Amino acid sequence: MADAGDLYLSWHWAVGTDAPGVAVIPEEQVAAAVARFAAALPRPDVGGGIESAFTTGELASYDAENGLAQDLSRVFLPFRLAEQLHRLWTAGVRPLVRVQPSPRVARIPWELLAPDPAVRLLDIADVGLLAPAGLVHGPGRTARSWAADRELPVVAVLDPRVPGFRADSALGSVLGRMDAAAPLARRVGEYGDRLLPAVSDPVDAFRRTDLDRDWLGRALRAGASRLVYVGHVTAAAPESGRSEEARLHLACTAETSGFAPVDRIHRPLSAKDLILGTHAAAADPADGARLWPIPGRVALIACESGGDLRFGEALGLLAAMIHGGAELVTATRWTLPTDLAFQRFGAAGSHPLQDAVCAIDAAHEQSDPVAALLHWQRERLAAWRDTRQVRDSPLLWAAFATVDTRQCSSLWTACRWPSWM
Secondary structure, eight states, X not given: OEEESEEEEEEOOTTOSSOOEEEEEOHXXXXXHHHHXXXXXXXTTSTTXXXXXXXXXXXXSHHHHHHHHHHHHHHHXXXXXXXXXXXXXXXXXXXXXXXXXXXXXXXXXXXXXXXXXXXXXXXXXXXXXXXXXXXXXXXXXXXXXXXXXXXSOEXXXXXXXXXXXXXXXXXXXXXXXXXXXXXXXXXXXXXXGGEESOXXXXXXXXXXXXXXXXXXXXXXXXXXXXXXXXXXXXXXXXXXXXXXXXXXXXXXXXXXXXXXXXXXXXXXXXXXXXXXXXXXXXXXXXXXXXXXXXXXXXXXXXXXXXXXXXXSSOOSHHXXXXXXXXXXXXXXXXXXXXXXXXXXXXXXXXXXXXXXXHHHHHHTTSSSHHHHHHHHHHHHHHHHHHHOOGGGSHHHHTTEEEXXXXXXXXXXXXXXOOTTO
């Protein structure tokens, strides 16, 4: 896709299954659809922005969300492409659709598009995001393979304690008080010696004060199969054009050196740090990819962690992970509601965010993480259709998308046969 006033869209089939195509979507239709969808998302920066998303927003009601999905489909799914996908569906073939969105439409959840009131794109296709070619083939990039490193430790940064911020503050806890019976604590306990940091009690893996950039660098340089981050991300506004200012909030103090400014007594780890390392900041500089060698698979479970794609030049956290070696990154398109928010607005006793972290973590342990994650999202869609309760709303589970650097090379990767065939 390309923004040039109107939205220009083209598609092709990697194995020649059908004819390629092009479409032009008028600017006014794109602008209206993007604004309408943005209005349905959680907005912590606006008074009442979280409450409205859970109560009156179009993603909080099944009928309203289904209507929105149908209208998004009319705008963004060209008729010829929808017709080609339908032919495959009726033939029992589920294609792998890889989307490379333009910045203006980067937050659209393609999986939710509804070409029919009873059919979502998620029902008939596996959907993922394609990493920009400039990132994948960037100079100096060393890609790492999860298949080769799968026995190495899993590095997990789980809700680190940010210096200077109380648990109930803006950069406070995203998971809340953890106990041994919580879904994510049980998941952590299954790793045993594979988990870093090493803990005897799974609860000790959360809200740590020692998980700063130096610890992260040492853990990654020692070798890792995966990186899982659950915490806070601060992203720059797209109109700033400064995607490199996206920041991970670890347990780094103000004394830590880096490109990001100090916030109270805390210095975040920015995408600029991860890419440039200590260039322009040390007499003997080191590249970011050498200081923090990124493993083959990364999960960034934080608000707008995939915000790079909203910029004309993607140099944020997603780019930093790919440049550092990741072959696959699961990130988010918008602000994630916490379990506390769900419980406040009618989902008492549930842990949707913890369940999502568990599902993403489990998917990244599979040989085909994209298919595994989409299987979980189909389960969430089925629950949404069945219960129509806010705990099953796409407000959370549709925020996640997987950016894959690997190329389709065969019919098997391009078209998957459903399990019932």
